[in-house]
Amino acid sequence: MNRRTATIQDVARVAGVSTATVSRALSTPGVVAETTRKAVFAAVRETGYTVNQAARNLRQRRTGSVVALVPNIANPFFSRILSGVAATLSPAGYSLLIADTQSGPEAEARLMGYLDDRRADGLILFDGSVPRAHLARGLSARPLPPLVFACEWIGGLDVPGVRIDNAEGARLAVAHLAGLGHTRIGHLAGPPGNVLSISRAAGFAEALKAHGMEKREEWTFDGDFTLDSGAFAAQRWLELGDRPTAVFCASDEMACGFVGALQRHGVRVPEDVSVVGFDNIEIAGHVSPPLTTVRQPRTELGERAAAQLMSLMAGKTLEAREVVLPVELVERESTAPPASHAAGDAAS
Amino acid sequence: MNRRTATIQDVARVAGVSTATVSRALSTPGVVAETTRKAVFAAVRETGYTVNQAARNLRQRRTGSVVALVPNIANPFFSRILSGVAATLSPAGYSLLIADTQSGPEAEARLMGYLDDRRADGLILFDGSVPRAHLARGLSARPLPPLVFACEWIGGLDVPGVRIDNAEGARLAVAHLAGLGHTRIGHLAGPPGNVLSISRAAGFAEALKAHGMEKREEWTFDGDFTLDSGAFAAQRWLELGDRPTAVFCASDEMACGFVGALQRHGVRVPEDVSVVGFDNIEIAGHVSPPLTTVRQPRTELGERAAAQLMSLMAGKTLEAREVVLPVELVERESTAPPASHAAGDAAS
DNA sequence: GCACGGCTTGTAATCGTTTACAAGCCCCTA
DNA sequence: TAGGGGCTTGTAAACGATTACAAGCCGTGC
Structure with missing residues (x-):
């Protein structure tokens, strides 16, 4: 009317x-x-x-929105996490804005633009590669909205965060492979400076030692979490004279790229090489062979990060500033005893 | 200071x-x-x-944000499209809010909540399954912000939209398979009522006829675009006495699920059955065998939808209310001549 | 000398809500 | 009957920007 x-x-x-x-x-x-x-x-x-939200926000001096800063919007790894974030935030009247920190030339300027309490009531930062200096500058320059890290983090800053036990995931992977009889295990790592890469690589190295193996440099491949980098690592694996019988990949995407490229070269998984991934993304259970991997609870991770942020926004003090969620190994069919143990049974 | x-x-x-x-x-x-x-x-x-955006918005009677309504935030198919949307919108000062239309019990109520020009300056609807009645009611009840469809659409409403040529994609797939010598082609369809499923199935049926084949009901599998439904269709394919030598899948996810499940049952792709997907998602080029598929320009689709919406929000009349973007076939290695043509060459 | 128009600037109203403060009402107690 | 306290409500001042309107200034033409 x-x-x-x-x-x-x-x-x-x-x-x-x-x-x-x-x-x-x-x-x-x-x-x-x-x-x-x-x-x-x-x-x-x-x-x-x-x-009228604009009027309410003006009067209450808030924005009603929370910004999630992800490295790259187009990366599907985050979609499920963000779904958890949105599900927790929206009943409380917050809307979720998603922005990426790495696309575009003036990405840093845009990032700084978000470090301002007029843009958002809270921030969830999924990118540990933001230079600490930028963040520190933002922190000192003007009132910064409550901030939490999720998945990744930045060392040396007293910022609450939610993450998974990355090192433990690597240990589970190594323990599983060692249990199958592997003694020659390689690692396909994430991008060099990344905190996840570092934690997983550290857990990997530590677990090797615990099982009486030692890390060999030529069996460590640098990747960047992408399918392409997995395929590239497969090339390097093929070129090796003395190959590992199993490879622990720091992400499922890399594992898929790795396995796919190997198969195209006639290498059989797990008969010729066992592969363990990390993340348990949807596709992991559907490729052939289904990928043994380390599950991380992505939806819950998003929910917990959102809950942390809401507590901060409400002015409460957090009971735990550092939330570490457990991981678990999902045993599928990309792992089996090494060829030398051919008499043994397949992975249980 | x-x-x-x-x-x-x-x-x-x-x-x-x-x-x-x-x-x-x-x-x-x-x-x-x-x-x-x-x-x-x-x-x-x-x-x-x-x-202060809240103050500006209040005075200008706008919200500064655009809402993208997707069926499910956690579906990675949309991430790249949304990336295109965000890239186009944010230089113009709009921020992108992403909401899902299908999660949660009161999804419809939430949807109606967005159909209100106080919530957003514009809407991009990616879900063609919203009941037309709801939308029509929203349209009449109160001032509705400018709206465009993207990917999917709802028939019978005069709403501008951006989509790809779905039928043409199906035709390309069939032409490719027919060119390889296949005369027995099945179809793994999307969810029954979905406009994409319908368009692709229609293009498929039409192309079969054009190549002198006819559609067989027992070779048509219902899916829902998910990996699981692809794996389920593989079961049905295995149970068939008289099998098609090629299957055109209405999405890459289903194609991956289908191929993965077949391989786990010892069926070889493309030797035993050729498979064509749809979408050209990232993983398509990395599975083994790499998937022949129909590429749709996802980033551009997002950009065009955002551009359409911005024109509407600026009060301009659109030069074209219906934008149809072209698709193209990406030939990889999941297709080959059928076994009976074994003498022939593999896909070029 | 005056009117006029173009350029620039200031005054003040306005957007729609929330909330501090005050006030009205009623009941109870002393 | 006065006073106090609890409950409920209204008045009016914010919140921080944009913008219609008016006015000042200056140069030009008659």
Whole structure:
């Protein structure tokens, strides 16, 4: 009917009360008398009123939104995590803005733009490669909204965060391979400076030692978490004279690229080489052979990060500033005893 | 230094002008004198001023944001498209909100909540399964922000949209298979009511006829675009007595699930059955065998949808209300002549 | 000398909400 | 009957920007 959208004034007029009462009836129903409350609700229904967020945000000096900073929006790894974030945030009235930190030439300028409490009420940073200096500068320059790290983190800053036990994931992978009888295990690592790469590589090295093996440089391949880098590592594996019988990959995408490229060269997985991934992305269970991998609870990770942030935004102090979620090994069919143990059984 | 964040008042004071002049210097620099403009810019730098979006939005009666409604945030298919959308929108000062239409029990209520011009300045709807009635009700009930369809669409509504030529994609796939000598071609379809499923299935049926084949019901498998449904279809294929020698899958995810499951049952691709996918997602080129598929320009699709929406939001009339982007066949190694043609060559 | 128009600037209203403060009402107690 | 306290409500001032309108200044033409 009415062209103009209803405002709180219209509701007040219809209900025969003041705008203050309408506002209170909607936000703190407890303090208004029951009859008034009912009249207000009826007027709201009659007018079709919904709150104007811009006005509310202006008055309350908040933005109503949370920004998630991911390295690259197009990376599907984050989609499930962000789904968890959104699911936790939206019942609380926050909307989720997703921005990437790495695309475009002026990425740093845009990042700094987000480090400002007028843009968002809170930030979730999924990118540990943001230079610490930038962040520190942002922290000191102006009021910074509450910030939490998720997945990745930046050392030396006292910022709460949620992550998984990356080193433990690597240990599980090595223990599984060692249990199958492998004594020659290589590692396809993530991008060199990345905290996840470092943690997983550290857990890998430590677990090797614990099982009486030692890390060999020529069996360590640098990757960058992408399919392409997995395929590239396969080339390097093929060129080796003395090859590892198993490779622990720091991501499923790399593992898929690695396995796919090997198979195209006639190498059989797991007969010729066992492969363990990391992440347990959807496709891992559907490729052939299905990939043995380390599961990380992505949805929960997003939910926990959002919950941490909401506590911070509410001004509460966190019970735990550092949340570490457990991982678990998902045994599928890309791992088996090494060829020299051919008499042994396949992976249980 | 200063605790409080700077407002336009602070800038005005420092520059020695009125707030109106500051506002003009920033939004319409042409109308202020050069000396004044410089003074204002200097003051902006000195104070570290950035605009308060809530205040601007309130005054301008806009929200500054665009909502993308996708069926499911966690579906990686959309990530690249959304990346294109965000890239186009953000230079224009819009931020992108991503919401899903299918998760949660009160999904419909939430959807209706977005059909309101106070929530967003524009909407991009990626879900053709929203009941037409809901949308029509939303359209009539209150002022609706500009809306465009992307990828999917809803028939019978005069809403502009961007999509790819789905039928042509199916035709390319069939032509490719027919060219290899296949005369027994099956189809793994998307979810039954979906517009993409329907268009692709229609293009498939039409192309079969054009090549002198006919569609057989027992060679048509229902899927839902997921990996699991592809694996399930593989079971059905295995149970067939009389099998097609090639299968055109309506999505790459299904194709991957299908191929993976077949391989685990010892069926060789493409020797025993050729498979064509649709979408050309990243993994398609990395599985073994690499998947022959129909490429759709996902980033461009997002960009075009965003551009359409921006025109609408600017009040312009669109030069083309219906944008159809071309597709192309990417020939890889999951297709080959059928076994009966064993003498023939592999796919070029 | 005056009117006029172009350029630039300031004044002040406005967007729609929330919320500090004050005030009205009613009941109870002294 | 006065006073106090609890409950409920209204008044009006914010929040920080944009913009319609008016006005000042200056040069030009008659």
